[in-house]
Amino acid sequence: MAAPGRPMPGTDPTEVHRRKFLGYLVAAPTLAVGVQLFASSAKADAAIPTLPQPEDILDLGDAQNLAALPTSGLISVEINTDGTASFALPRAEVGQGMTTTAAMLIAEELDLPLDKVHITLADARPELMMNQLTGGSNSVRSMYTPIRTAAAIARAQLVNTAAKQWGVPASQLTTKDGVVAHKSGRSAHYGELTKAAASTTTTVAADVTLKKSADFTIVGTPQNRIDARDIVTGRKVFAMDMKVPGALPAMVRRPPTINGTVKSINNKAAVLAMPGVTDVAAITYGVGVRAQTFGQCIDALRALDVTWGPGTVDKESDATVLQKLKAATLPLAVPPLGALSVDAEFVFNFASNAALEPDNAIADVRSDSAEIWSSLKIPITAKEDIAAMLGMPLDKVKVHVVTGGGSFGRHLFHNVAAEAAEFSKKIGKPVKLMWSRTDDFRQGRTHPMSINRVRATHLLGNVLTFEQRHTSVQTDFSHGLGEVLTATAARLPVGGNLSFAETIFLLTQSVPYNFGVVTQLLNEIPLRFNTGSMRNIYSPNVVTALELVVDELAKKMGKDPVAFRRSFLRDAKLRAVLDKAVEVGQWGRALPKGVAQGIAVHSEYRGAVAVLTEVDCRPETVNRPVPTSEGVTGPRVTKATIVVDAGLPLNPKGLEAQMIGGMNDAIAIILTSSLHIKDGLPLEGSWDNYFYTRQWNTPPEVNVVIMPANSETPSGAGELAVAPVAASVACAYARAVGKMPTTFPINHGTLSFEPLPLEPSTPQSPTDGLDHTF
Amino acid sequence: MPTHTFQLNGTRVTVDVADDVRLLWVLRDILGVTGPKYGCGLNVCKACTSHINGKAFNPCSVPVSQIKDSDEITTIEGLPATVGADLHPMQEAWLEEDVAQCGFCQPGQIMAAVALVHKVRAEGRQITDEDLDGLRNICRCGTYPRIRTAIKKAAQNM
Numbered sequence: 001m002a003a004p005g006r007p008m009p010g011t012d013p014t015e016v017h018r019r020k021f022l023g024y025l026v027a028a029p030t031l032a033v034g035v036q037l038f039a040s041s042a043k044a045d046a047a048i049p050t051l052p053q054p055e056d057i058l059d060l061g062d063a064q065n066l067a068a069l070p071t072s073g074l075i076s077v078e079i080n081t082d083g084t085a086s087f088a089l090p091r092a093e094v095g096q097g098m099t100t101t102a103a104m105l106i107a108e109e110l111d112l113p114l115d116k117v118h119i120t121l122a123d124a125r126p127e128l129m130m131n132q133l134t135g136g137s138n139s140v141r142s143m144y145t146p147i148r149t150a151a152a153i154a155r156a157q158l159v160n161t162a163a164k165q166w167g168v169p170a171s172q173l174t175t176k177d178g179v180v181a182h183k184s185g186r187s188a189h190y191g192e193l194t195k196a197a198a199s200t201t202t203t204v205a206a207d208v209t210l211k212k213s214a215d216f217t218i219v220g221t222p223q224n225r226i227d228a229r230d231i232v233t234g235r236k237v238f239a240m241d242m243k244v245p246g247a248l249p250a251m252v253r254r255p256p257t258i259n260g261t262v263k264s265i266n267n268k269a270a271v272l273a274m275p276g277v278t279d280v281a282a283i284t285y286g287v288g289v290r291a292q293t294f295g296q297c298i299d300a301l302r303a304l305d306v307t308w309g310p311g312t313v314d315k316e317s318d319a320t321v322l323q324k325l326k327a328a329t330l331p332l333a334v335p336p337l338g339a340l341s342v343d344a345e346f347v348f349n350f351a352s353n354a355a356l357e358p359d360n361a362i363a364d365v366r367s368d369s370a371e372i373w374s375s376l377k378i379p380i381t382a383k384e385d386i387a388a389m390l391g392m393p394l395d396k397v398k399v400h401v402v403t404g405g406g407s408f409g410r411h412l413f414h415n416v417a418a419e420a421a422e423f424s425k426k427i428g429k430p431v432k433l434m435w436s437r438t439d440d441f442r443q444g445r446t447h448p449m450s451i452n453r454v455r456a457t458h459l460l461g462n463v464l465t466f467e468q469r470h471t472s473v474q475t476d477f478s479h480g481l482g483e484v485l486t487a488t489a490a491r492l493p494v495g496g497n498l499s500f501a502e503t504i505f506l507l508t509q510s511v512p513y514n515f516g517v518v519t520q521l522l523n524e525i526p527l528r529f530n531t532g533s534m535r536n537i538y539s540p541n542v543v544t545a546l547e548l549v550v551d552e553l554a555k556k557m558g559k560d561p562v563a564f565r566r567s568f569l570r571d572a573k574l575r576a577v578l579d580k581a582v583e584v585g586q587w588g589r590a591l592p593k594g595v596a597q598g599i600a601v602h603s604e605y606r607g608a609v610a611v612l613t614e615v616d617c618r619p620e621t622v623n624r625p626v627p628t629s630e631g632v633t634g635p636r637v638t639k640a641t642i643v644v645d646a647g648l649p650l651n652p653k654g655l656e657a658q659m660i661g662g663m664n665d666a667i668a669i670i671l672t673s674s675l676h677i678k679d680g681l682p683l684e685g686s687w688d689n690y691f692y693t694r695q696w697n698t699p700p701e702v703n704v705v706i707m708p709a710n711s712e713t714p715s716g717a718g719e720l721a722v723a724p725v726a727a728s729v730a731c732a733y734a735r736a737v738g739k740m741p742t743t744f745p746i747n748h749g750t751l752s753f754e755p756l757p758l759e760p761s762t763p764q765s766p767t768d769g770l771d772h773t774f
Numbered sequence: 775m776p777t778h779t780f781q782l783n784g785t786r787v788t789v790d791v792a793d794d795v796r797l798l799w800v801l802r803d804i805l806g807v808t809g810p811k812y813g814c815g816l817n818v819c820k821a822c823t824s825h826i827n828g829k830a831f832n833p834c835s836v837p838v839s840q841i842k843d844s845d846e847i848t849t850i851e852g853l854p855a856t857v858g859a860d861l862h863p864m865q866e867a868w869l870e871e872d873v874a875q876c877g878f879c880q881p882g883q884i885m886a887a888v889a890l891v892h893k894v895r896a897e898g899r900q901i902t903d904e905d906l907d908g909l910r911n912i913c914r915c916g917t918y919p920r921i922r923t924a925i926k927k928a929a930q931n932m
């Protein structure tokens with residue numbers, strides 16, 4: 001064998017400085033290596049000269065890592081007799097590419113081809129406590145070291161086993177492509193060694209030295225998603241594609257206001273007699289129907305005659321909520337200083353975190369046990385809550401995590417899984433329960449309306465004070481951080497959600513500029529909308545407000561926006577990405593009147609991003625025709641340059657995908673998409689009402705630049721682009737129209753569609769599909 | 775119950791279901807063909823896009839009774855067979871560009887893209903940015919830029 005493989009650790013003299021990591025050979029018939037699931041780098045790496053804000057020292061991901069330290073559960077990498085490796089990932093896969101990254105880490109440390117690594121999603125595992133939460137862009141950061149450790153120990157154990165069998169020193173063996181080889185020509189693939197390598201009777205501790213990132217051959221290189229082929233052939237299985245015996249389609253007729261309740265069902269027998277319908281029963285938030293097909297569920301729920309009880313926010317509309325937010329805004333400390341201050345107030349309307357796949361779950365509840373399938377980011381909390389609701393011991397409730405069609409924060413909650421379980425229990429049959437598109441927008445979780453008040457003062461070329469007050473309808477954090485203790489803390493009436501929310505706010509927000517005395521505070525009003533985190537939680541709103549005011553400050557002080565930012569930025573990483581964006585995006589290039597550039601920076605989850613966008617606000621663009629009568633156009637982002645420093649980019653192709661996805665989310669929340677609340681319900685009921693970015697809104701020219709690796713650990717990525725793109729688009733728009741926008745999205749004032757009826761809660765499907773072929 | 779017969783991915787199928795059930799549910803709930811996805815049921819999101827006699831359409835908005843015996847329905851599962859290969863060039867381009875994120879919209883995106891290329895070709899033109907702007911399919915993960923690149927690439931191999 002001419003090609004050199006990897007020698008055993010110990011032959012490289014520089015290794016004495018490298019850290020050792022501990023794992024366990026788990027008693028099993030074939031080799032299985034378990035590690036404790038916590039990141040070893042739960043420390044601050046920032047050394048910041050001015051007074052640091054909380055996020056600078058410890059961010060949300062760090063907090064999650066720290067809280068995970070006492071966790072006792074093991075995750076394990078297993079070597080199969082066919083030479084492949086298997087790993088059950090205790091995280092959700094909702095499009096963010098976590099399974100691909102995990103496979104890359106295992107392939108790297110095992111010296112195994114990527115396509116020989118199988119990743120599945122682990123069922124709910126209560127012993128992992130908060131370490132089974134997918135959120136806060138924390139997955140890769142927390143799993144980076146544990147997964148590699150398990151794979152590296154597995155490799156070492158395979159090598160040691162071969163050495164023993166062949167009577168040669170382990171240091172003479174190399175590994176490559178899943179084969180252990182000796183210079184004599186002798187070789188064995190991992191599958192041949194796995195039984196002998198296994199610890200068949202006891203679990204023993206083992207330690208190992210990990211590869212240096214400079215030696216990586218897979219990690220750090222662009223790799224395609226491991227599920228891409230299944231996706232393009234339609235074979236990827238989402239929960240509604242699963243075949244669970246007896247689980248017939250089920251849907252829910254819902255009240256005309258949020259969280260309304262059922263008083264009576266007035267025509268149950270008639271609906272039960274409809275074709276295909278098998279069951280009708282009242283549940284907490286509506287009336288469940290079960291039928292042979294989802295189409296017949298829609299017919300049945302529409303035919304129901306239900307008397308409704310009131311909901312929790314029946315009297316609330318956009319204007320009443322706004323009034324309450326203004327009244328609750330915390331006072332600013334510094335008085336206005338006339339010409340020497342910038343004062344601004346921004347309104348961010350309700351937005352939907354609905355995925356394209358509507359909320360759904362399969363539930364099979366029997367008299368003494370239950371089984372649930374759903375896309376869940378915190379399956380442990382789901383399991384605990386559902387077990388409590390069903391009155392069953394935890395070990396009688398099996399919760400399977402299914403890959404999801406997007407999440408954006410929605411799947412932090414398990415409402416649909418609980419609802420499916422409730423309905424299944426009521427009727428004593430398995431159900432495949434799906435929310436309709438309209439349910440998803442009207443009764444699903446939302447990103448709450450907020451206002452952001454900013455006052456900055458300046459003197460003699462310096463910014464003296466920068467105060468920001470964020471006031472929001474309560475963001476529901478009752479999912480906690482993944483296990484019952486924190487979930488309970490967030491639900492307590494005293495302290496409760498606000499103190500939890502304040503913690504999240506402080507751990508995610510910071511002002512990256514040297515602006516003298518800086519304060520950023522949060523207040524919440526406890527209105528009972530169904531809210532939750534949306535991709536990047538507070539940052540898109542807070543950073544948009546911040547960067548718009550930065551542009552105003554620059555204007556007042558007669559400075560170019562880029563030069564101004566450069567001179568006040570505290571962090572070298574942010575300056576570097578800013579410089580790169582300015583160069584690649586050609587800051588200051590000549591553009592026609594009505595088209596302008598905007599620049600913004602943001603640092604979070606230990607990553608740094610700068611974004612330069614161009615927004616075209618000329619009438620011929622704003623009024624361009626689109627293929628659907630109810631689609632909105634408006635200003636178009638024509639070009640976007642996103643420069644990201646992700647510390648150690650593990651999969652540049654996946655990172656680029658996350659930047660592009662985050663960009664499209666940001667464009668939507670600044671330009672086109674919001675919910676209009678009227679008398680206790682959003683008016684939006686379909687994708688032609690809720691104007692998420694479409695092809696005719698996305699920039700025709702997008703350039704993502706990934707900065708070279710400069711750290712031994714990866715930053716978060718999933719949410720990183722949303723805030724800076726939002727801010728950059730808002731700044732470009734302000735410059736193009738010559739006026740700073742203060743309400744987002746900018747088109748919220750115009751209702752551009754005819755709302756679907758409030759009752760029945762789900763509209764009937766059209767019948768004229770054949771008139772629209774192409 | 776009435777029976778309905780049509781060609782599905784090259785095979786003749788017969789189903790026993792009420793006339794007004796939309797074809798999407800016949801495919802998914804009765805025939806177990808789950809490539810086409812439900813994202814709205816309103817002919818808006820285009821996640822269910824499939825082909826009828828080679829043209830893109832949305833089965834969520836067509837009652838099964840409107841499908842004739844001779845109609846050939848192709849879902850994403852049957853797309854490769856239309857070119858007699860393991861993968862259609864559009865699927866190949868999707869893999870090359872690593873378009874998908876969650877993947878939920880992608881069967882519909884690919885079926886719409888294939889129809890768009892055929893349509894533009896029949897008009898004797900090349901795909902333009904305006905053609906791509908005209909695609910209605912929602913991708914809530916925001917993969918639009920890679921979709922545009924993949925379609926332009928595939929158009930050259932179709």
Ligand code: FES
Pocket residue numbers: 811812813814815816817818819820821822823832833834835
């Ligand atoms: S489900 Fe058919 S268009 Fe949305």
Ligand code: FES
Pocket residue numbers: 095356405406874875876877878879880912913914915916917
């Ligand atoms: S890939 Fe998730 S909706 Fe398109």
